[in-house]
Amino acid sequence: MRIADVLRHKGSMVVTVPPWTTVGELVTELARHNVGAIVVLTPNGVEGIVSERDVVRGLAARGAELLTSPVAEIMTTSVVTCSPTDTVESLSVLMTERRIRHVPVMSEGRLSGIVSIGDVVKQRISQLQDDQDQLERYIAQG
Numbered sequence: 374m375r376i377a378d379v380l381r382h383k384g385s386m387v388v389t390v391p392p393w394t395t396v397g398e399l400v401t402e403l404a405r406h407n408v409g410a411i412v413v414l415t416p417n418g419v420e421g422i423v424s425e426r427d428v429v430r431g432l433a434a435r436g437a438e439l440l441t442s443p444v445a446e447i448m449t450t451s452v453v454t455c456s457p458t459d460t461v462e463s464l465s466v467l468m469t470e471r472r473i474r475h476v477p478v479m480s481e482g483r484l485s486g487i488v489s490i491g492d493v494v495k496q497r498i499s500q501l502q503d504d505q506d507q508l509e510r511y512i513a514q515g
């Protein structure tokens with residue numbers, strides 16, 4: 374299965390914020406949209422990604438003053454992305470090796486979706502279920 378198939382099911386909506394958004398506002402957005410990471414976007418394109426892990430690390434290091442600082446101070450700027458033609462299997466390897474749970478999808482240089490580790494696991498479980506159903510039908514026929 375390809376990333377494009379995953380996006381067909383879940384949609385292409387990506388929660389984004391500009392880099393000057395404060396960490397306090399970011400936390401509100403994470404909670405409001407029930408997501409674990411937000412892409413930092415400017416008219417020039419993707420500038421970074423910030424996950425709940427960055428917020429926790431930042432709070433541990435700097436305390437509550439972090440909440441009034443811009444997300445640009447805690448975001449990861451070297452964003453790992455994938456393409457709609459990549460396979461879900463290759464993305465799960467990438468996520469495991471890089472220890473990241475969110476990967477923005479870029480199509481022709483534009484942000485066109487985001488896939489989380491939850492989406493990958495959901496797809497793998499459904500694939501395994503399909504395989505099992507097929508095997509059971511095959512055995513029942515024999």
Ligand code: AMP
Binds near residue numbers: 409448449452453
């Ligand atoms: P996550 O596992 O997605 O919560 O993120 C763990 C760490 O990896 C955080 O420091 C994120 O900023 C960073 N991160 C998450 N997704 C990506 C990505 N696609 N590219 C680069 N860094 C990422």
